[in-house]
Amino acid sequence: MKKQTRFIGIISVLALVVVFVFSATAIGKGKKDPKHGGEDWDIMTYVPDNGYTVPVPLPVEKSGKGVAFDFYATPDRAVLLNSDMDTKKYHEGDLSGKTLSAKISIKATPGATFNYFNNDTGNADPGGFVHLYFQTGSTTPWDPSKPAVEAKYWWSNPVHVDLNDLAALGKKGIKIEVPLDPGSWSDRDGHMGTSAPVIGGTTYDHTILFNKATEQVAKAGLSFGGAGWWAFGCGVNAPGDAVFKLDQFEVKKTKPNNAVP
Secondary structure, eight states, rough: OOOHHHHHHHHOOOOBBBOOOOOOOOOOOOOTTTTTHHHHEEEEEEOGTTOSSSOOEEEOETTTTEEEEEEEHHHOOEEEEEEESSSGGGGOOOTTEEEEEEEEEEEEOOOOOOTTTTTTTOOOOOOOOEEEEESSSSSSOOOOOOOOHHEEEEEESOOOOEEHHHHHHHGEEEEEEEEEOOGGGGESSSSSOOOOEEETTOOOHHHHHHHHHHHTEEEEEEEEETTTTTTEEEETTOOOOOEEEEEEEEEEEGGGGGGOO
C-alpha cells in the first residue's frame, strides 16, 4: 500500500464506532447532471497522475434515485462530495439548526474486506470507515497553527460506520443522521466543536467556529478512511469487488429523535 503524504490533514479518532439506524426515505428529486450521473456529486479520488497527493473529482454513476461508485483495490476513494450546497434544496448553504442524513449501502462480493490508507503501518483497526462530512469552501493545506482554518472542515464524531459492517447489511444498508450541533462533530485538526484549545497563547472557541461553519456550508457528503486518516481513502481488498451506493442525502430540521445521546 502506498505511503505518500496526502493532502487532507490527519483527523484524530476520539471515540468508538457508534451507528444509528432510522427508517429509510427516498432521495429528494434534484436536477440531473448528465456529466456525473446525478445531483452534482463527485467521488474525490487519489490518482497516480499527481503522485496521490491531491484527490481529484471523478464521475459517479446514477443508481436508482441515488448515486454509486466502485471501490478500487487501493485505498484511493476519499470523499463523496456534493459541491452545490448553495441551493434552495440545501437551504442555500445555511445549515444551522439542521441535521445531515444519508441512506447508504454496499454491494460486495461474498467475504469482501476493506482497507484504508496507512492501514498497513501498525494500525489495529481493520477495514475502513465512512463519516458524514461538510466544509465551508475550497480545500487548503493542513496547518495546525491556524485553528480557524482547520475549523472549516468537519466530520461526524463519534458517529461513523464500519465498511465491513455496511457490506454485511447488503442492499438494505443503513441510514445515519447527525444533528449539526457542536458536540457531534470534530474539525480537521481533531478538535470537537465544544472545545476551546489555547494555541500560541490564543483561545479558540470551537463552538463559535463550528456555528459559523454551519452557516456557510459549500460542500457536504461522506468521507472515507480509517484510524486517524478519515479522508485519506478506502479500498476493497483483492480479489473482492464492492460498489458503494448513496440512496439518499438530506438536510432536515433537527428533531428530538435526531439527537446523539
